[in-house]
Amino acid sequence: xxxxxxxxxxxxxxxxxxxxxxxxxxxxxxxxxxxxxxxxxxxxxxxxxxxxxxxxxxxxxxxxxxxxxxxxxxxxxxxxxxxxxxxxxxxxxxxxxxxxxxxxxxxxxxxxxxxx
Amino acid sequence: xxxxxxxxxxxxxxxxxxxxxxxxxxxxxxxxxxxxxxxxxxxxxxxxxxxxxxxxxxxxxxxxxxxxxxxxxxxxxxxxxxxxxxxxxxxxxxxxxxxxxxxxxxxxxxx
Numbered sequence: 297x298x299x300x301x302x303x304x305x306x307x308x309x310x311x312x313x314x315x316x317x318x319x320x321x322x323x324x325x326x327x328x329x330x331x332x333x334x335x336x337x338x339x340x341x342x343x344x345x346x347x348x349x350x351x352x353x354x355x356x357x358x359x360x361x362x363x364x365x366x367x368x369x370x371x372x373x374x375x376x377x378x379x380x381x382x383x384x385x386x387x388x389x390x391x392x393x394x395x396x397x398x399x400x401x402x403x404x405x406x407x408x409x410x411x412x
Numbered sequence: 413x414x415x416x417x418x419x420x421x422x423x424x425x426x427x428x429x430x431x432x433x434x435x436x437x438x439x440x441x442x443x444x445x446x447x448x449x450x451x452x453x454x455x456x457x458x459x460x461x462x463x464x465x466x467x468x469x470x471x472x473x474x475x476x477x478x479x480x481x482x483x484x485x486x487x488x489x490x491x492x493x494x495x496x497x498x499x500x501x502x503x504x505x506x507x508x509x510x511x512x513x514x515x516x517x518x519x520x521x522x523x
Contacts, residue, residue, distance in 0.1 A: 300455075302455075330510065330511070332513075339499075339513040339514060339515050339516060340456070340511075340513040341513070342510055342511065342512070342513075345510055387453065389455045389456070390455075391455075391456075391511075399444070399503075399504075400446065400458060400461055401446075401458075401503075401511060402458055403448070403455035403456045403457070403458075404455050405454055405455045406453065406454060406455045408453065
């Protein structure tokens, strides 16, 4: 199947710093990528939809100035958590969508963010 | 986004067949049904996807009745390593293929 990677797999940072997470589709090109957040014991929550070459579409309640998304190429999308605070600590997961008749999303392994 | 309803949890013994049913009463004409498996601290893993009737791959089967208002994921002869959360989702180009994750079904497989 299609492979999606994320880097880093886990990151610990101090409150107030910014953290960048990369999402790459390794063996296919993805016009659309998605960013999710998952808190412990909860389901995935869609944060934003990222389209290559255009601005991301954010879900209601997600601050676009805090969660900066860049989708500069068909294989790379980045999420930058700016001025991170402890409440931003979570599991961030990206997915990339294949083309074709049956659009399928393949997910990355996730990035564990801990803000101290 | 079409809403899905699944049992919160299921238990099974090793070697048994497990069937997880998902309801999606307001599925749209263009929607596909996709099932994912998630282990703790990992991203969801694609299991199977279908539009109608029956789809089978090396790990599971997906049964979709003619009205498409429900679907059943069938896992043959489960093992302990199949203990995970299983999500049923519907999406299409109408929704930009965004996935609306519900709570999923937590499957526990015991010896």
